[in-house]
Amino acid sequence: xxxxxxxxxxxxxxxxxxxxxFRGVEFSxxxxxxxxxxxxNGSGKSTLVKIIxxxxxxxxxxxxxxxxxxxxxxxxxxxxxxxxxxxxxxxxFSAVENLSIAMGMRGLRFDPRAADALLERVAIFPRRHDPVxxxxxxxxxxxxxxxxxxxxxxxxxxxxxxxxxxGEGVAIVRTVMAEQRGHGILVVATNDxxxxxxxxxxxDLNERR
Amino acid sequence: MNGARTPLRSFLRxxxxxxxxxxxxxxxxxxxxxxxLMFVVTTISIILFSLGSEGASPDALSGMLxxxxxxxxMSGLSRTFVMEEERGTTLTLQLLAPPGAVFxxxxxxxxxxxxxxxxxxxxxxxxxxxxxxxxxxxxxxVTVILGSMGFAAAATVIAAIIARANTKGTLYPVxxxxxxxPLLLSVIEATRKAxxxxxxxxxxxxxxLLISYTVVVVxxxxxxxxxxxxx
Numbered sequence: 471x472x473x474x475x476x477x478x479x480x481x482x483x484x485x486x487x488x489x490x491x492f493r494g495v496e497f498s499x500x501x502x503x504x505x506x507x508x509x510x511n512g513s514g515k516s517t518l519v520k521i522i523x524x525x526x527x528x529x530x531x532x533x534x535x536x537x538x539x540x541x542x543x544x545x546x547x548x549x550x551x552x553x554x555x556x557x558x559x560x561x562x563f564s565a566v567e568n569l570s571i572a573m574g575m576r577g578l579r580f581d582p583r584a585a586d587a588l589l590e591r592v593a594i595f596p597r598r599h600d601p602v603x604x605x606x607x608x609x610x611x612x613x614x615x616x617x618x619x620x621x622x623x624x625x626x627x628x629x630x631x632x633x634x635x636x637g638e639g640v641a642i643v644r645t646v647m648a649e650q651r652g653h654g655i656l657v658v659a660t661n662d663x664x665x666x667x668x669x670x671x672x673x674d675l676n677e678r679r
Numbered sequence: 680m681n682g683a684r685t686p687l688r689s690f691l692r693x694x695x696x697x698x699x700x701x702x703x704x705x706x707x708x709x710x711x712x713x714x715x716l717m718f719v720v721t722t723i724s725i726i727l728f729s730l731g732s733e734g735a736s737p738d739a740l741s742g743m744l745x746x747x748x749x750x751x752x753m754s755g756l757s758r759t760f761v762m763e764e765e766r767g768t769t770l771t772l773q774l775l776a777p778p779g780a781v782f783x784x785x786x787x788x789x790x791x792x793x794x795x796x797x798x799x800x801x802x803x804x805x806x807x808x809x810x811x812x813x814x815x816x817x818x819x820x821v822t823v824i825l826g827s828m829g830f831a832a833a834a835t836v837i838a839a840i841i842a843r844a845n846t847k848g849t850l851y852p853v854x855x856x857x858x859x860x861p862l863l864l865s866v867i868e869a870t871r872k873a874x875x876x877x878x879x880x881x882x883x884x885x886x887x888l889l890i891s892y893t894v895v896v897v898x899x900x901x902x903x904x905x906x907x908x909x910x
Contacts, residue, residue, distance in 0.1 A: 525773040527909060552774055558767040560700065562707050574696025575775035577689030 473539035474501045475549075475624040477522070477655050481531035484517050491517050492675050495531070499655050499671045501624070504647075506666060507659040509675030515659040516556065518675065519629045522657060523552050535625065548576050551618030553611075554629035561603035565594050565613045568602060569620045578621055588616045592642055607634040615646060624654040631658060632665050693776050697784025701759060702791070710762065715755035715796050722747045723803050734810035741870035744804050744811070745863055748830070751800065752793055753852045756834035759785045760842035769842070778905040782835065786897070789838075790831040797827050814876030822869040822882070825889035829862040832893050836900035839907050858896075865889050 482495035491514035499505040509515050520526035521533060524547070535549060559568050566585055573580040589595045592612040597605065602613060611634045618626060631643055644667070650656045658666050705711055726743055735743075763769045772781055801823060805811055813819045837858060841850045869885040 520770075523774055525770060525909070547775060547777065550774075556767070556770060557774070558771055560704070560768060560771070561766065562704055563700075567703075571696060571700050572775055575693050575700075575772070575780070577693045577780075 473537045475535065475537045475655060476500045477505070477533075477535050477625060477657075479522070479531065479533050482518070482521060482528050482533065483530035484514060484521065484526070485529045493530075495673055495675070497671055497673050499657070501654055502651060503670040504651060504656040504658060504666065504668065506663075506669035506672045507657065507675065508661060508663075508672065510661070513675035515675060516554065516629055518673070519552070519554065519627055519657070519659050522625075522627055523550050537624070548578060548621055549623055550625045550627060551621065551623035552627045552629070553614045553618045553631060554627075555633050556629075557614060557617075559602045559610060559613055559617065562601055564601055565589055565598045565605075565616065568613065569616060572617050572620055576621055585616070585620060588620055589613075592616050593638065608636055608639055611635055612639055612642070615643065619646065625657065626650045626654065627657040627659075629659045630665075631660060632662070690777065690780055693780035694783045694787070697772070697776055697781055698787045701785065701788040705788075705792075711755045711758040711792060712795075714758070715751050715792070716799065718751040718754050719747060719796065719800050719803060722750065723800075723807060727807055730809070732809075737810070737812070737874040738871055740808060740811045741874055742867050743808075744801070744870060745826075745867050747804065748797055748800055748826070749855075749859065749863060750852065751796060752830050752834055753855050755796070756789050756793060756831070757838040757841060757851045759788060759835070760838040764842045773908065778908045779901060781908065782839070782901055782904040785839075786831060786835045786900075789835050790828060793831045793834070794824075794827045797823050811874070813873050815873045815879065815882075817879050818869060818877065818882045819873035821886060822866055822873065822889075825886060825893065826862065826866040829866075829889055829893045829896070830859065832896040832900065833859050833862065836896065836904065836907070839904065862889065862892050865892070 476498065477500075478498045479495055481493075483493040484491045495518065497505055507515050507518055517526065521528050560571060563571065566582070566589070569585040569588070570580045570582075586595065586598070589598045592615050594609060594612050594616065597609070602610060605613065626646075628643075628647075631647070632640055635643060647656055647658075647666070658669070660666065726747070760769075763772060776784070805813070833855065837851065837855050841854060844850050865885045865888045869882045869889075872882045872885070
C-alpha cells in the first residue's frame, strides 16, 4: 500500500501563447480528502488536471505527490488514475485488452481476474471482449473508470465525472468516489456541484486569472 | 500497488507493451503495411515501365532502389505517431508510459516494419528490374540491415515531431530529407559496391558511417524525445 499520500500544488501557473490561463494556484490535499476544481469554460480546469497527472508541464510553481511510506514510487504514472472526456481508449482493442495495455505501459503486471472484477463492477463484463469502438459513449465512459482504477491508484482524478452516464452509471461513479475517499485522494474538476457529495478543498480558477 | 518493481524491468515491460500495442493494432488494421506495400508496388511498376527494355547503369539502379525505400518508408513510418494524434490517444500514451518507453517501443515497431518493407522491396526490385545484379551479397545484406536501422531511427523521431503539425503529410519527407541524406548517400554507395563485386572490406567506410549515424540519431533522439513528446 502507499500509506498516507499528500498532493501539494504551490504557485502553479500556465500560459499558452503568452495568454495566462491561471496563476497562483495553491492546494494541499491528503488521503481521505477531496479536491474540487471549478471554473467557467476556458478557465483551465482541464489544463490543471493535466498538470496534476504529469502530462503537462506548469509554466511555474511546483507540484508534489508524497507519502509517509519509504518505498513510495516516484513515477506518477503508477500513482494517478484519470477519467476525462478527452482521454481516449485504444478503440481497436477490447476493454480487457485496454486494461492489459494500460498495466503493461505503466510497467505493472496484469491480473486478468482483477480486470474481470473491475469490468463487472462498471457493468461492462458481458461485452468485455468486444472492441471498444463498438461501445456506446456511456459504455466508453465506464471503461475509462476501469482504465483509471485497474492499478488502484492513490490519486484518482475525474474531469467531468458524470458525462455520458445514465442513472446506473452515475450510481457506480458515486460508489467509486466514496471508495477512493476511503483510501486515497479524489480530485474532481466540474462545474456541476451535484456531481460531488462533499469536498474538503476547493480551487476556483475564476479567481486565478 | 501491484507488487515491487525494479525500474529497469518496469521500463522494459513498458517498452514491450508499447511495441505489442502497435504490433497488434497493425495486424488488425493493416494500416501502415497496406500503405507501404502499395507504394512499393506502384513505384517499382513506374520504374519498370519507364525503363522498358532498356537497361540502366548499376549506379542508377542502386540509387533508384533507395529512392523507392526512402519514399515508401516516409509514407508509412510516420503512422506510428500520426495515428495516435488522429485517434486522440497521444494523451493516453503520455499518461501511461514514460517518454523513453514510448520512443523505444515505437522505434522497435518501426524497425520491424522497415526491415520487412526493405526485404519485400529488395525481392521485388531484384525480380523485376533488369540489370540489377548483386555480386557481393554480404555487403548488400549488411547494407540493408544497417540502412533499415538508420531509417527506423530517423523516421521515429521525425514522426514524433511532425505528428503535432497541421501539415503532417507534406512536412514529413521535407523534414526527413536533410536528416537522412548522409544515410541515403552511404547506402547508395555501399549498394553500388555490392553490385560491382567489391570485397567486403571495401565497404567498411560506409558501414562505419551507417553505424555511427544510427547510434547518434538514437542517442540524440532518446535525449530530446521527452521535450518533443510532453508539451
